[in-house]
Amino acid sequence: EPEVTQTPSHQVTQMGQEVILRCVPISNHLYFYWYRQILGQKVEFLVSFYNNEISEKSEIFDDQFSVERPDGSNFTLKIRSTKLEDSAMYFCASSDYGLYEQYFGPGTRLTVT
């Protein structure tokens, strides 16, 4: 069964450093998403991406964040200068044209020290 994959599973970085989180969505899907979950809190929407551009973003997704689909398979989330409060589990998701079902990856745990 096709699945969304994410790498790395755990990333430790120092405050102020740039990080890139990688995702490989399901191959025939057209809509891509990033969510995050700070420990003990809700899963929060960050951004959606369709047709090679951001279609919607939350107030969390400020200028420090960017997304890219550099080739036909990868979907990346970049944080330019990490802060302590960026420590969270980051989930990538994808869906097909139907929009209603999103398939999630296993997540990347980001720890900022």
Next chain:
Amino acid sequence: GNSVTQMEGPVTLSEEAFLTINCTYTATGYPSLFWYVQYPGEGLQLLLKATKADDKGSNKGFEATYRKETTSFHLEKGSVQVSDSAVYFCALSNAGGTSYGKLTFGQGTILTVHP
């Protein structure tokens, strides 16, 4: 804006007990409703969904009915197993217009089932 409220957890049950996890929502229009499950060390998996009022989603013995009059989507299972121990998330999506399927989640309910 959209919001989802789940019952406070954690929930601890014995095997074969009846499970209910309450979920209520606030949304404009006609959202789609979902239950996602997260097993230890894994990502979020779609458990079931309902896309319009009075629809019943079901999967693996779990059920939830979309009740527009009470804005609820409670999750139920008649007889839980130890393997059902996980975190359960209620969520809604208001795709359409300028929304591209953004999911709004509840806070999650931890379920532990003992033998």
